[in-house]
Amino acid sequence: MGWPLLLENLQVKRGGKLVLAVPRLELGAGEIMAVLGPNGAGKSTLLLTVAGILCPSQGSIRAGEMVWGPGRDPYQWRQAVTLVFQEALLVSGTVLDNVTLGLKFRGLSAREREQLAGPWLERLGLTELARRRVQDLSGGEAQRVALARALVLKPQVLLLDEPFAAVDAPTRSRLLRELRLLLKETGITTLFITHDFRELPLLADRGLVLLQGQMAQVGTVRELAERPASEAIARFFGVENLWPTGGSLPGLKELPPGLGAIPARCVRILGAKPAVAGESWLWPGKVKYVEEHWDGVYYCLLCEGLEVWGWADNQLRLQLGEQAWAVINKKQLHYIETRNSLNFLSDQEGLPG
Incomplete structure (x- = not known):
């Protein structure tokens, strides 16, 4: 089982400018956090700092009984924490040469290295490739080699910088699911970076959202998607429906100034008004957009000037301009105070990595 990880009062400065501030972040032993x-939000800066490559300007990072921070030698810390970069960064030689490279640096004999590497080669499906030259590997195979090289060192904390970004989407999804099973089996505490919120349920227990170098929200996949703390987080997670409160539509007119947020998958589109609303508001509108998918139809209705995105089953076939009804679940409409709405920095204004 990996060690619990605790970041307290952490600040990182580059060129005298504060680029990352983490008041407190705690991971349980064996937890996987995205x-x-x-x-420019500070994701790479966070990972490099936890890895012991960047030294924080103030604060501390604790893993088990070990502490990393200003004035401390990073050598022992780096023995317990392993970082896997987005690029596999393999050296010339065979798969086995690369998987055992860290063990070689630690002074183990060739026989000891091969014995320790064997189980990880098998777990990651690399046994048959052990003698293959790394230049002959596919992108997915190369990244599995990089993971095996990290895991054979038995780290207490594993750091992953978008490890499968270079492979195609179906392969990436499969590798993330396989990696989650492996990490849960070994109990290694893990932090991984991703730009794609859709990767969260494939790998993570919880997610941390960074905006402008600050902690914006920490929560489960569902909490982040359905209860975003700000407009910026809602937009990052692809929440399609963000409506200004007020007006005459039920549910919005009762709220104070701010935004009402609800993902499209939580909005049902109907062709006829149901007899009973139950725990929902019913909004009439006209069909503005239709998009057919294999598992349903994605609609946009125009309801009193607001675009309302939702889903219907494949039996419903509405045409542009037709009357329809949006069913808004009262429990799933989330209120966001506008004072909590952070705007994204432009690329020019963004903080370093």
């Missing part, structure tokens, strides 16, 4: 945010 770090999300737009470019």
